[in-house]
Amino acid sequence: MSNQEIVTRVNELMSRGFEIPQDKLTPNATLFDDLGLDSLDAVDMLVHLEENIGVKVDAEKLITVRTLQDIYTMVEGLVDQKPKSELSH
Amino acid sequence: MKVFVTGMGAATSLGVGVNTMFASLLENRSGIRHYPEWEKYVGLHTHLGAPVPEYDISRIPRSARRTMSRMSEMAVVATLEALQMADLPVGNHENTPRVLICMGSTTGSPDTLETYFKKLIERGGPEGQLGTSFFKVMNHSVAANVASALGFRGPVMSPSSACATSAQAMIMGWELIQGGMYDIVIAGGADELHYTGGAVFDIVQAASRGYNDRPDQASRPFDQARDGLVVSEGAGVVILESEQSAQRRGVRPHAQFLGGSYLCDGTHMSQSNASAMIEVMKMSLERAKMKISDVEYVNAHATGTIQGDAEEAQAIGALFGNQVPVSSLKGHFGHSLAACGAIEVISSIKMIQEEVLIPTRNLAHVDPTCSQALHLQEKRTGKLNNVLSNNFAFGGMNTSLLLSAV
Numbered sequence: 001m002s003n004q005e006i007v008t009r010v011n012e013l014m015s016r017g018f019e020i021p022q023d024k025l026t027p028n029a030t031l032f033d034d035l036g037l038d039s040l041d042a043v044d045m046l047v048h049l050e051e052n053i054g055v056k057v058d059a060e061k062l063i064t065v066r067t068l069q070d071i072y073t074m075v076e077g078l079v080d081q082k083p084k085s086e087l088s089h
Numbered sequence: 090m091k092v093f094v095t096g097m098g099a100a101t102s103l104g105v106g107v108n109t110m111f112a113s114l115l116e117n118r119s120g121i122r123h124y125p126e127w128e129k130y131v132g133l134h135t136h137l138g139a140p141v142p143e144y145d146i147s148r149i150p151r152s153a154r155r156t157m158s159r160m161s162e163m164a165v166v167a168t169l170e171a172l173q174m175a176d177l178p179v180g181n182h183e184n185t186p187r188v189l190i191c192m193g194s195t196t197g198s199p200d201t202l203e204t205y206f207k208k209l210i211e212r213g214g215p216e217g218q219l220g221t222s223f224f225k226v227m228n229h230s231v232a233a234n235v236a237s238a239l240g241f242r243g244p245v246m247s248p249s250s251a252c253a254t255s256a257q258a259m260i261m262g263w264e265l266i267q268g269g270m271y272d273i274v275i276a277g278g279a280d281e282l283h284y285t286g287g288a289v290f291d292i293v294q295a296a297s298r299g300y301n302d303r304p305d306q307a308s309r310p311f312d313q314a315r316d317g318l319v320v321s322e323g324a325g326v327v328i329l330e331s332e333q334s335a336q337r338r339g340v341r342p343h344a345q346f347l348g349g350s351y352l353c354d355g356t357h358m359s360q361s362n363a364s365a366m367i368e369v370m371k372m373s374l375e376r377a378k379m380k381i382s383d384v385e386y387v388n389a390h391a392t393g394t395i396q397g398d399a400e401e402a403q404a405i406g407a408l409f410g411n412q413v414p415v416s417s418l419k420g421h422f423g424h425s426l427a428a429c430g431a432i433e434v435i436s437s438i439k440m441i442q443e444e445v446l447i448p449t450r451n452l453a454h455v456d457p458t459c460s461q462a463l464h465l466q467e468k469r470t471g472k473l474n475n476v477l478s479n480n481f482a483f484g485g486m487n488t489s490l491l492l493s494a495v
Contacts, residue, residue, distance in 0.1 A: 047218070050217060
C-alpha cells in the first residue's frame with residue numbers, strides 16, 4: 001500500500017466514520033481541536049483502522065498522536081511491518 | 090394537585106409524529122410486515138414485525154448520535170416532538186432541577202448486544218470492541234441518550250419493566266409531581282425491533298406463527314383466531330406537568346393525568362393473572378379518585394395472546410361488566426414493548442380530543458374466553474371524558490392509569 005493510498009483510506013475512514021468534511025482533512029489538522037474528536041472517538045478510530053486497513057494499533061501509542069499526519073505516519077509504519085497478504089483490501 | 094399532559098411525541102409503526110400516527114389509526118392501518126430474513130434463525134417461528142418508518146435525527150450532533158441505537162434515536166425524535174408541543178425549551182445545558190427525565194426500555198439495544206457478544210466470543214475477549222458500543226446497551230441508554238441529545242442538566246431516572254416500562258414511567262412521574270418533587274416529568278419508553286424480541290415470545294408460544302403469509306391479519310386481540318403477538322418498535326413520550334407550572338407557563342393542557350397504579354402479582358413470571366389486573370385497576374381508580382361508573386372507555390393492553398387476552402377480558406368484565414367499550418391497539422401497531430404504554434396513552438388522548446373511539450383491529454369474532462367485556466369492533470364517535478388504560482408485562486407486572494378530558 002502506497003503512502004498516498006494510506007492517506008486516501010484514512011481520510012475516507014475519518015469522513016465516513018466521524019462525519020468530518022473532506023476539506024477539513026489536512027495533514028496538520030489536530031484530531032481533538034480541529035476535527036472535534038475526543039477520547040471515545042479515538043478508541044473507535046483504532047477499531048476502524050483495523051477493520052478497514054488491517055493494522056492493529058496499540059492504544060498506548062495514541063498518546064503520541066496529535067495530528068492527522070501522525071495517524072498517516074503511524075499507519076505507514078505498521079503497514080511496512082506486515083506481509084502484503086495480511087493487508088485488508 | 091392536578092397533573093396535565095402538556096406535550097406528546099411518538100415514533101410508531103403507524104408513522105412518526107402524533108398526528109401522522111393517529112391518522113393511520115383512523116384509517117385502520119396495520120404497521121405489521123413479513124420478515125423473510127428471519128426465516129434463517131433456527132427455531133424461530135414468528136417472521137413478523139412492525140417497524141417504524143424512516144425518521145430524521147440529523148439535527149442532533151454526531152457526538153450525541155454516536156452512542157445511540159434505534160431505540161434512543163426514536164426516543165429523541167419523540168421527545169423533541171413532545172417538548173415542541175409543550176413549548177418547553179429544556180436542555181442547552183441549563184440547570185433544570187424541577188424537571189425529570191423518566192424513561193426506559195426493556196433491555197439495552199439487542200442489535201448492539203448481539204454484535205458485541207458475537208465479537209467477544211469470536212475473539213475470546215474484548216479486543217476490537219468499539220468504545221461507543223456499551224453506551225447503546227446500558228439499561229439506561231434511552232434516558233441517558235435523550236439527556237445527552239438535549240444537553241439536559243437535571244435529574245434522570247430509567248425505570249425498566251419490559252412491556253409496562255413507559256406506563257410505569259408515566260405513573261411514577263405522576264407520583265413524583267404529586268409528591269412535590271418535580272414540576273415537570275418527561276416520561277416514556279422505547280424499544281427497537283430485533284428478531285430476538287420475537288424469539289422471547291416465540292419460545293413461550295406467545296408470538297404469532299400462523300399469519301406469516303398474511304401480515305395485515307396478524308395480531309388479533311380478543312379474536313377467536315388469535316395466535317399470539319407481533320413484536321414492534323417505537324417510542325412514546327409525554328410531558329406531565331403540574332397545574333401550577335402549566336398555568337405559570339401559559340401552556341394549554343391536552344388532557345389530565347388523573348393517576349395510576351402498579352402492582353406485581355408475585356405469582357408467575359409469564360402468565361397473566363386476572364385477579365391482579367382487577368386489583369391494579371381498582372387501585373388506579375382509587376388513586377385517581379374515580380368511580381367505576383366514571384370510566385367511558387378502556388384501552389386494553391391485550392396483545393393477541395391466548396391466555397393474556399382472556400385474563401384481561403375477564404378482569405375488565407368483572408369490573409366494568411359489558412357496559413364500557415374496550416379496544417386494544419396492538420392489531421394496528423403490533424406490540425412495541427417498553428413504548429406501548431405511552432403510545433397508547435397518546436392514542437387515547439387523541440381519541441378524547443377527536444371524539445372518536447378506535448376499535449380493535451382484526452377482531453372479527455370475539456373469542457368466548459374474552460366475551461365478558463364490551464368489545465369495540467367498529468369505530469364509534471361521540472364525546473369522551475374518562476379513559477382507563479392498562480399495560481402488563483412479564484415478571485407479573487400490572488399497571489393501570491386514568492386520563493380525562495380538559
